[in-house]
Amino acid sequence: MPKALITGITGQDGSYLAEFLLTQGYEVVGMVRRTSTVNFHRIAEIQDQIELVPGDLGDQISLIHILEQHRPQEVYNLAAQSFVQTSWTQPVFTGDVTGLGVTRLLDAIRIVDPGIRFYQASSSEMFGKVVEVPQRESTPFYPRSPYGVAKVYGHWITINYRESYGLHATSGILFNHESPRRGREFVTRKITNHVAQIKLGLTDELRLGNLDAQRDWGFAGDYVKAMWLMLQQDEPQDYVVATGETHSVEEFLRVAFEYVNLDWHDYVIQDPRYMRPAEVDLLVGDPSKAGANLGWEPAVSFTELVKMMVDADIELLKVSS
């Protein structure tokens, strides 16, 4: 039975990837960091089928011990300080975990078992102030946040360890992907959570920042399959994973509110607190390499994604209220 280690298993992608790998017959080991309150809600349904081990990307000894004790064939590095806005208030922490954490893990792999296949969760945020539309694997980076800068470091150190030590190390440049399990601070989930609250009469306003930003939004459940496919290739290469479509925050708002027969103009207040010091205005990816080499394509459309998230948030609030 193949064994995979997932860092960031308690996050959105970690939970979907763990479920997917279980269906592929993997033994799944998930690294979790110590928290004062247990935060296993996303993996609650599979907790008895996976093994959770303590560790932290800030602590290289913990990474070496995990690899030595569990001997995975594949490592998926999904752990990160992943919220762009927070990266301005905690830039050093973000650089340490999201950037240097990748080196700590790659070097632990080099020391313990250089045969391990490694996946790095790179990001379209690296394209930032884009120099090419659509963005592809060869598009130069121009990050616009401490998070984006840290991800560029993680991306290049992955390539460097591949070229320096011959590791099977792959970087997936994933565009925004969402789901009912998305953290509530990200704009899509913030919107669908508020649409549900408004529909159920629990609030009457939604405060947002820049409504003009455009993103290439896909479904997280589709994207974790691309991660796995990348590690099944004989030759490690980097891939853009995206839908090829872009939509504005305003469009997301409109579709979400219209789905429950409401007009977003009646509820949304623009609040400077949610504006960013530097913005990424337009992201749209070209996933043709992933299509050609991996046979990957997204299954869930933009409208299906919005509706899925609104439905899930309404259901969640009904159950909890």
Ligand code: NAP
């Ligand atoms: P997420 O929901 O924020 O999950 C992040 C995970 O990282 C959580 O499990 C978190 O643990 C863990 N983590 C944070 N700091 C850590 C540390 N110091 N040591 C160990 N674990 C730590 O993020 P996601 O949306 O699933 O994204 C997964 C990865 O893909 C991230 O690296 C993200 O930057 C990247 N990415 C995401 C997208 C997207 O649109 N979702 C697009 C491109 C790239 P806790 O639960 O304890 O906080």
Ligand code: GDD
């Ligand atoms: N979070 C948030 N909250 N974003 C808002 C708000 C708000 O109230 N109002 C407008 N926005 C805009 C942001 O300014 C940004 O342009 C866009 O909505 C998307 O913001 P997020 O959902 O926070 O995601 P992100 O694009 O910054 O980052 C996500 O995608 C990256 C891939 O491109 C994260 O998942 C990153 O970890 C990921 O790498």
